[in-house]
Amino acid sequence: MSNGTDFNDIQRRMEGAINAFKHDLASLRTGRASSNLLDPIQVQAYGSAMPISQVATISVPEPRMISVNVWDKSMVAAVDRAIRESNLGFNPIVDGMTLRIPLPELNEQRRKELVKIAHTYAENARVAARHVRRDGMDHLKKAQKDGDISEDESRVQSDKVQKLTDDTISTIDSLLSGKEAEIMQV
Template identity: 60%
Template sequence: MTTTVSTADLKRRMHGAVEALRHDLQGLRTGRASTALLDPVQVEVYGSHMPLNQVATVSTPEARMLSVQVWDRSNVQPVEKAIRSAGLGLNPITDGQVIRLPIPELTEERRKELAKLVGQYAEKARIAVRNVRRDGMDHLKADEKKHEISEDERKRLETEVQKLTDDTIREVDELSQAKEKEILGK
């Protein structure tokens, strides 16, 4: 294919939007313990901000409990402070170098807020996918103008790009519906 935009490149970029959505959804609390819940936590240690997973090991010893094993005893307080101020609604219990985080039940109101957030994340992913499609379509039209591809070839490739877009948006919808179901407990 002589075109400047390849369907493989568009597929890779659309897949990137889906992966970003997966990552966003992982961080949402569903009432069950997940180590991904603490991924956004930044700890101020050694004069800089570091991700929690660079100063401690996070594990899930029980379905409703997270355990944070801090490697350096002097970092226990900053880690506890970072978890408290992260706005996750968690109440750390410190026991030596281990910080336990019981995961409370979600209230109905909080479940609805989280479900709304899932919808926002999904819409952000859909927009990203549509932007990739628009880029691809623009490239195809430009290639036709430059006589690098024929009108028939452009139409065939546009159909391919549209199918790729539809498939990717379907995947986004499936991910968001599954997460909503998980959050709302249905």
């Protein structure tokens, strides 16, 4: 829309907030093994920091085990060090060029901490959605002030922006409640 707000842009930015939230949730450990748990780990390789996925193949052979197959034998120690120093609480077992990472059972206190972290991620996503809404509303106010759109059209478009925001926040809340149930499941 040349006058008023570009709803496709607002929709795209709100979906970006949801996707970032999904990525954050995927990195939370729920007691089941997932290759996403190692996503935040950076390995010092060939003179620079690289994501672990660029120096090894990550697989999940069983529900409580992650297997990391390092491609270059000289990188095994660096990958092992990066996993141990990642503050994720993992203790890999080196077996040739493969690292096996057993996942211990989560205790109740750790589960509650993970739920708090998930709530923080959700609040960050909600704030991002509200920022997008604010930008859209500011754009509408400016367009109305400049005379590009009428007051009625501004109100109609404001309602659309608010509906997009409400839908985005309800999606974030439903993703959060699903993850919370997954974390607390024993």
